Amino acid sequence: MAVSLSGCWRRDAAHGGGKERGIRAVARRRRGLCGSAGFTLLELLVALCLSVITLSAVYVVYLSQQKTSLVQEAVAATQQNLRTAMYFLERDIRMAGCNPSGSAPAGIITASSSSLRFTMDVRGGEGDGLDNDHDGRVDEPDEFYDGDCLDADEDVAYSLGDSDGNGVSDLLRNGVPVAQNIEVMDLVYLRDDGGIAVLPEQIRYVEVSLVARTGQIDRDFTDTTNYVNQSGTVILAAPGDHFRRRSLSVRIKCRNTGS
Numbered sequence: 001m002a003v004s005l006s007g008c009w010r011r012d013a014a015h016g017g018g019k020e021r022g023i024r025a026v027a028r029r030r031r032g033l034c035g036s037a038g039f040t041l042l043e044l045l046v047a048l049c050l051s052v053i054t055l056s057a058v059y060v061v062y063l064s065q066q067k068t069s070l071v072q073e074a075v076a077a078t079q080q081n082l083r084t085a086m087y088f089l090e091r092d093i094r095m096a097g098c099n100p101s102g103s104a105p106a107g108i109i110t111a112s113s114s115s116l117r118f119t120m121d122v123r124g125g126e127g128d129g130l131d132n133d134h135d136g137r138v139d140e141p142d143e144f145y146d147g148d149c150l151d152a153d154e155d156v157a158y159s160l161g162d163s164d165g166n167g168v169s170d171l172l173r174n175g176v177p178v179a180q181n182i183e184v185m186d187l188v189y190l191r192d193d194g195g196i197a198v199l200p201e202q203i204r205y206v207e208v209s210l211v212a213r214t215g216q217i218d219r220d221f222t223d224t225t226n227y228v229n230q231s232g233t234v235i236l237a238a239p240g241d242h243f244r245r246r247s248l249s250v251r252i253k254c255r256n257t258g259s
């Protein structure tokens with residue numbers, strides 16, 4: 001009997017054990033199903049870390065590109081200042097001493113390595129009612145001169161000065177700024193044969209060398225360049241600061257002066 005009961009218990013136990021295994025299997029399958037539909041905490045943390053790393057990399061690239069763009073804009077503005085300064089200087093110096101009538105006191109008045117003043121007769125005859133070129137017709141379009149250097153823009157002086165008070169010199173034309181942040185203007189005067197002119201009336205060429213700099217510093221850059229003129233003379237020794245600079249040097253021929 002005992003053996004029989006024991007056998008039933010084992011059968012029941014065996015039967016019940018099968019149910020339990022079935023329940024556990026179902027639970028495992030459910031857990032499996034739940035696992036495939038969601039994320040574990042570890043997976044979320046890994047995804048979060050990857051997102052932070054990716055966003056950080058994107059932000060660094062963005063900052064780098066923004067800085068590069070700002071530097072390029074500053075350098076472009078500096079180059080534009082340089083071109084503007086040279087445009088004015090070339091335009092006016094070519095006309096220095098212009099004296100079609102032969103009676104105007106036109107010529108180079110003062111010439112130093114950092115400033116220049118000259119006169120020319122290029123205005124006044126257009127509407128003065130006179131036949132300035134003595135060809136029988138009064139006030140023609142090409143009758144621009146009148147034998148004096150007293151009209152507007154006939155007495156021109158170039159120098160450097162800090163017109164806006166930002167600590168950097170600007171190119172001044174008759175005291176009026178025409179180009180900002182021109183740090184150096186170096187002027188060399190030559191005779192017609194290329195030798196150094198020692199008198200204003202000898203000046204046939206003016207070698208103009210300009211150095212312009214950016215308005216803001218670039219902390220990742222240090223300027224170690226020695227800036228020289230066409231003769232090789234240093235006009236600005238390596239500043240060692242964080243401003244970017246551009247230079248330009250041109251030999252300008254004075255059509256109306258020199259020997």
Ligand SMILES: [Ca+2]
Pocket residue numbers: 124125126127128129130131132138139140143
């Ligand atoms: Ca006239």
Ligand SMILES: [Ca+2]
Pocket residue numbers: 130131132133134135136137138139140143
């Ligand atoms: Ca005339």
Ligand SMILES: [Ca+2]
Pocket residue numbers: 120121122123124125145146147148149150151154
């Ligand atoms: Ca005149």
Ligand SMILES: [Ca+2]
Pocket residue numbers: 161162163164165166167168169170180181
């Ligand atoms: Ca200035």
